[in-house]
Amino acid sequence: xxxxxxxxSVPAGEADAKDAMLGLRIYGxxxxxxxxxxxxxxxxxFLSGSYVIYLVNLCIINSLCAMGLCVLAGxxxxxxxxxxxxxxxxxxxVGILSNHYGVPVLITLPLGALAATLVGTVLAIPxxxxxxxxxxxxxxxxxxxxxxxxxxxxxxxxxxxGLNIPTAEAFGFRFNSDFxxxxxxxxxxxxxxxxxxxxxxxxxxxxxxxxxxSPTAAQALGINTAHYNIIGFAFSSFIVGIxxxxxxxxxxxxxxxxxxxxxxxxxxxMIAVGGMTSIAGSVVGAIFVTLLPEFLRGVASVAPxxxxxxxxxxxxxxxxxxxxxxxxAREYWLTRRGLNEEDGR
Amino acid sequence: MLQYLTTGLASGSIYxxxxxxxxxxxxCTNVLNFAQGEMSMLMTFVVFTGLxxxxxxxxxxxxxxxLAAILLGALIYAGLVFPIRFRDLESxxxxxxxxxxxxxGLAALIWGPAAQAFPPIFNPDRYTILGxxxxxGHLVAIIxxxxxxxxxxxxxxxxxxxxxxxxxxxxxxxxxLLGIDIRSVGMAAWIAAALIGLATGxxxxxxxxxxxxxxxxxxxxxxxxxxxxxxxxxxxxAVGGLLLGLLEAxxxxxxxxxxxxxxxLIALIAILLVRPQGLFGTTTAWRA
Numbered sequence: 001x002x003x004x005x006x007x008x009s010v011p012a013g014e015a016d017a018k019d020a021m022l023g024l025r026i027y028g029x030x031x032x033x034x035x036x037x038x039x040x041x042x043x044x045x046f047l048s049g050s051y052v053i054y055l056v057n058l059c060i061i062n063s064l065c066a067m068g069l070c071v072l073a074g075x076x077x078x079x080x081x082x083x084x085x086x087x088x089x090x091x092x093x094v095g096i097l098s099n100h101y102g103v104p105v106l107i108t109l110p111l112g113a114l115a116a117t118l119v120g121t122v123l124a125i126p127x128x129x130x131x132x133x134x135x136x137x138x139x140x141x142x143x144x145x146x147x148x149x150x151x152x153x154x155x156x157x158x159x160x161x162g163l164n165i166p167t168a169e170a171f172g173f174r175f176n177s178d179f180x181x182x183x184x185x186x187x188x189x190x191x192x193x194x195x196x197x198x199x200x201x202x203x204x205x206x207x208x209x210x211x212x213x214s215p216t217a218a219q220a221l222g223i224n225t226a227h228y229n230i231i232g233f234a235f236s237s238f239i240v241g242i243x244x245x246x247x248x249x250x251x252x253x254x255x256x257x258x259x260x261x262x263x264x265x266x267x268x269x270m271i272a273v274g275g276m277t278s279i280a281g282s283v284v285g286a287i288f289v290t291l292l293p294e295f296l297r298g299v300a301s302v303a304p305x306x307x308x309x310x311x312x313x314x315x316x317x318x319x320x321x322x323x324x325x326x327x328x329a330r331e332y333w334l335t336r337r338g339l340n341e342e343d344g345r
Numbered sequence: 346m347l348q349y350l351t352t353g354l355a356s357g358s359i360y361x362x363x364x365x366x367x368x369x370x371x372x373c374t375n376v377l378n379f380a381q382g383e384m385s386m387l388m389t390f391v392v393f394t395g396l397x398x399x400x401x402x403x404x405x406x407x408x409x410x411x412l413a414a415i416l417l418g419a420l421i422y423a424g425l426v427f428p429i430r431f432r433d434l435e436s437x438x439x440x441x442x443x444x445x446x447x448x449x450g451l452a453a454l455i456w457g458p459a460a461q462a463f464p465p466i467f468n469p470d471r472y473t474i475l476g477x478x479x480x481x482g483h484l485v486a487i488i489x490x491x492x493x494x495x496x497x498x499x500x501x502x503x504x505x506x507x508x509x510x511x512x513x514x515x516x517x518x519x520x521x522l523l524g525i526d527i528r529s530v531g532m533a534a535w536i537a538a539a540l541i542g543l544a545t546g547x548x549x550x551x552x553x554x555x556x557x558x559x560x561x562x563x564x565x566x567x568x569x570x571x572x573x574x575x576x577x578x579x580x581x582x583a584v585g586g587l588l589l590g591l592l593e594a595x596x597x598x599x600x601x602x603x604x605x606x607x608x609x610l611i612a613l614i615a616i617l618l619v620r621p622q623g624l625f626g627t628t629t630a631w632r633a
Contacts, residue, residue, distance in 0.1 A: 079435055081442075126617045133377050133438055134617060137568045140379075144565045145610040152603055261561060265446050268439075305454055308447030315440045316429055 026198060033190040041186055048179040057182055057250045059290045060189045064243030066270040066282035067196050072236035073268070074276035075200055076229060077212035082123065082139030083267045085146045086237050088259035090116040090244030092150060095163035095254055100156070105168040105249060112248070113241035120237025124230045143261055151256040162255030165248045181250050192242050196279050199235055208232050262304070269307045272314050347477045349594040355483030357590020358490035359545050359563070360570040364582035365497060366541035367571050372514035373534035374426055377438040381567065382560030383448040384421075384539050388414050389463070389546030389555055390456050396464050403466055410543055418539030422532050430531075452557040460559075463550035470551070482551030489544060494583040497537075501579065510534065562606060566593075569609040573616050575623025585624065 047053055069083050090112035097103040097111060123142055150157045157163065168175040168184065175181045199205050207228040210218040215225050248254050270289045274281025289307065293300040318325055363381055370378045391413045395406030425440055467481035501507040513520035513530045521527050546560075553559065566589060574585025592612060597605040616623065 077435070079439065126614050133434055134572075134621070136379075136438065136442075137377075137572065138613060138617065141565045141569060141610045141613050144562060145607055148562065148606045149603075262446070262449070265442060268442065269446075301454055301458075302450070305447060305450030308443050308445075308450050311443035312425065312440060312447060315436060315443055316425075 026201075029197065030191070030194045033194055034187065037186045037190045041183060044182065045179065049177065053178040053182055055291065055294065057178060057185055057246075059287045060182075060185045061243050061247045061250060062267070062270065062290045063283045063286040064189060064192055064246065065240050065267050066274075066286040067193060067279055068236045068239035068241075068243065069267045070271045070274075070276065070279060070282040071196055071199065071205075071208075071239065072232055074271055074278070074282070075205060075212065076208040076232040078229065078233070079133075079136040079268075080139045080233075080236070081136050081261065081264045081268075082120075082143040082146075083240055084259040084261065084263035085139075085143035086116045086120050086240045087244035087247065087263075088147060088150065088254075088256070089119050090241035091248040091254045091259070092157060092163070094245050094248040095165055096157065098166050099163060105166055106170050109245050109249070112245035113238055116241025116244060117234050117238040120240075121230060121234040124233035140261060140264075143259075143264055147256045147259055158255070160256065162253055162257075165252045165254065167252065168249050175249065178250075185246050185250065188242060188246065192239055193279060193283070196235075196239060200279070204228060204231050204235070265311075266307065269311050272311055346598065347475065349598040350591070351477055351479050351483065353591045353594025354587065355479070355486050355590070356593065357570075357587040358483075358486040359549060359586075360567050360589055361490045361583040361586025362486070362493060362541055362545050363563070363567040364571040364574065364586045365494065365579050366538035366545075367567065368576060368579055368582045369497075369534045370538045371576055373510055374422070374430065374531040375434060375437055375517075376426055376441060377434065378538065379438060379441045379564075380421075380445040380448060381538060381542060382564035383445045383452075384414075384417060385542035385546035385549075386555070386557060386560050387417065387448050387452055388539065388543035389550050389559075390452055390557075392543070392547055393461070393463055393550070393555060394456075396466075407547075411540065414539040414543040415536050418536035419532055421539070422535040426531065426535065427528065449557050456557065458557060460554040460556040463547075463555050465551070466547070467551060480552055482548050486545075486548045489548070490583065490587070493541075494579065497579050506530075506533070566609040569613040572623055573612060575625040577623075578625050581623060581625030588624075 044053060044056065065083055065087055068086075069080065072078050072080050093112040093115040094105065094108040097108045098105050103111075123139065126138065151160050153159060168181070173180075175184055200208075207218065207223045210221065210223055211225050211228060219225055247258070251258075266289055267286075270285035271282045272285070273288055274283070274285030292306065293303045296303055296306075363385065367378050367381050370376050370381075388410055391410040392406050395401045395409050396403065399406075401409070421444065425444060426437070429436065429440060467485070470481045471478055472481060472484060473479075501511055509520070509525045510530050510533065512523070513525055513527045517527050520530075549559070549563065567586070570586040570589040571582050572585070573589060574581030574583070576582075589609060589612060593605050593608045596608045
């Protein structure tokens with residue numbers, strides 16, 4: 001039964017009330033998130049010009065990519081190792097359009113995200129119709145080869161020396177300091193996080209979870225698995241693409257060293273720390289991984305090794321990430337009090 | 346032309362050897378090994394350290410690194426794979442991805458991220474055959490690939506332990522019921538993979554610089570080669586590797602060396618679209 005026929009069966013007034021409730025439940029969080037962003041920006045304006053603002057920007061960018069990966073790897077269960085390459089496509093779209101064709105940077109913002117979506121979708125078509133481990137292999141190959149080709153692209157892509165990105169500008173306002181860029185990044189981040197949340201709440205997200213649980217059962221329920229997997233991949237690439245565009249705008253310099261296979265693996269560490277399936281978890285993971293080298297100042301080169309060990313341990317002991325650790329602690333606590341899971345709810 | 350052919354055969358041999366390592370671990374323990382390249386890199390650095398830092402001869406360095414490779418393979422199987430052996434394929438593959446990051450981080454920490462030159466180990470380091478110059482490392486790679494494929498195939502076919510390996514690759518639970526010790530099978534597969542890593546790493550480093558990131562592209566090509574041949578058989582992996590090496594040589598001969606690296610990706614997409622089980626694979630592409 002489709003939504004339209006379902007609506008017909010309830011009285012008109014009731015349907016309106018339901019629509020209003022649905023609207024509140026869907027758009028309410030967006031308003032709340034934007035209000036929070038405004039407050040946070042106000043608070044951070046006192047730190048304007050400090051290194052902290054730059055780190056906040058980096059956290060936002062990495063959170064975007066982790067969220068994109070979370071939609072795909074966490075919800076749909078598709079392990080993609082091409083996240084950094086998708087990010088690179090978006091960032092280089094910005095770089096090439098603004099450097100060689102004189103397109104204003106802010107206009108390249110949606111174009112970069114769109115390019116990433118397009119490439120991601122095309123890439124998904126051969127892999128997602130097949131089972132299991134084809135996707136990580138194909139996306140890994142894509143990631144490594146794409147970056148290799150970019151680094152051999154001569155002056156068009158900047159080759160190995162990279163590309164400088166012009167300062168973003170709108171109506172004479174130049175996004176030339178870290179704080180000003182943050183004023184651009186933060187609302188976009190809030191909007192993208194809300195989009196991902198809605199995506200996972202609505203039909204595509206439910207379909208992807210069903211497919212992950214059992215592809216056969218999902219198909220029996222009439223879910224077109226290939227179709228929804230490709231939608232999931234496209235949406236994921238879109239969010240990652242936004243991350244790529246904002247990376248270019250924030251750092252104002254991109255090179256192929258920023259988008260290696262290792263970066264893709266780091267995004268995995270981020271969502272694994274947070275627990276693979278939740279948007280909030282991937283943001284927490286992204287913040288953790290981004291700030292880890294800062295806490296290890298002086299011995300920052302230990303970071304990859306530590307992240308690898310963390311990934312091994314999480315995969316071994318806590319396949320659900322830190323979120324599942326909280327769940328386990330809660331269950332333990334409930335059992336000690338002689339209650340079971342249902343009583344606790 | 347002949348020059349391209351020998352180079353293609355040589356790099357194809359490297360892909361084939363590493364591919365055999367991957368197929369062995371995949372068939373015997375269900376683990377798709379993302380860390381094969383890093384195992385290889387680590388073992389190369391062990392030889393490198395023996396040769397340059399401690400000043401041992403080649404024989405002693407190789408002997409030490411063979412012991413190290415056996416230890417590494419056993420350690421990975423016992424510490425990483427065995428505790429989670431009942432998990433699904435994704436989770437197992439994921440743990441080797443984490444291992445890749447760990448080994449790479451460790452190597453960058455110990456030996457630094459910069460590229461270094463590996464001391465020459467062959468004398469003379471190039472031969473001229475039929476008017477074509479071939480590097481000694483390449484020649485050894487080709488010979489080793491042919492020899493190793495034959496030996497492994499014969500071993501799997503005619504020895505009792507090889508039969509045990511094939512049985513547990515077919516169905517590890519039934520193999521266990523029949524009294525096969527799948528732990529020793531898995532251990533043997535991972536040790537073999539580490540030894541193959543040692544051999545390929547050293548052979549590669551005779552013609553290129555070594556660094557913790559030396560295997561980035563090669564591993565991608567090995568994956569492409571393995572899927573080309575089908576994940577199921579040793580011969581398939583060997584043929585897939587050689588085929589990919591020749592394809593790459595052909596592409597850089599006919600078009601431009603720029604596109605050489607894209608060949609693996611295009612071959613991978615083509616094989617996934619046309620024949621997902623690979624050239625030599627059985628009808629089920631993956632064991633679920």
